[in-house]
Structure formats: C-alpha cells, structure tokens
Amino acid sequence: MAALPAVVTANETETGTVVYRTPDGRLSPNLSEAWVVEDAERLEAALAELQTQQAIVCDPYAFPVKVEAGVPMPLSTRERIRSQGPTVALPRAS
Numbered sequence: 001m002a003a004l005p006a007v008v009t010a011n012e013t014e015t016g017t018v019v020y021r022t023p024d025g026r027l028s029p030n031l032s033e034a035w036v037v038e039d040a041e042r043l044e045a046a047l048a049e050l051q052t053q054q055a056i057v058c059d060p061y062a063f064p065v066k067v068e069a070g071v072p073m074p075l076s077t078r079e080r081i082r083s084q085g086p087t088v089a090l091p092r093a094s
Helices: 040-051 077-084
Strands: 006-012 018-021 057-068 071-074
Touching: 006 040, 040 057, 071 077
Parallel strands: none
Antiparallel strands: 006 018, 006 057, 057 071
C-alpha cells in the first residue's frame, strides 16, 4: 500500500491514457483534479472499486503525493513524468 496521502491512478484500457480518480468517483487525465486520499481504508476501497472496472481502466494503483497550494504533487520521478504525458512524440494516424 502506498504511503499517505496518496492518489489512485490507472490507464484507460482502450487508449492507455493516464487517469486519476477524482473525489466524486470520476476519472480525469488531470492530476490537479485527483482525490488526495488520507485514510488507508478509503484508499483500499478506491483501489478495489477500480479493480472491478477492467473494461474501463487497467492496473490501478496508488502513489504517495504531497499537496502544494491545494494541488497533489507526486513524490516520485515516475509519477511526475506520467502526470505530464509522454516524453517522446507519439506517432499519429494519417
């Protein structure tokens, strides 16, 4: 389990887009909209909920954050990169 506070993330199954669970249960590609979970039981429940939605998202997990000016900031380099999008240009269909 991730250290608290934490954010729950996954990838959209169809597109691979990084998404974050919001406080109202939606999925958003914007880390700034993510629900910062500060309770272990709620974190486990949010993860369990997303694990039942494999048709929509895949491989949900939580990662620790710090909150700066009301915005969650990932503690790891990996999650900072994921939150900002691909580091290389992706091929586009013509």
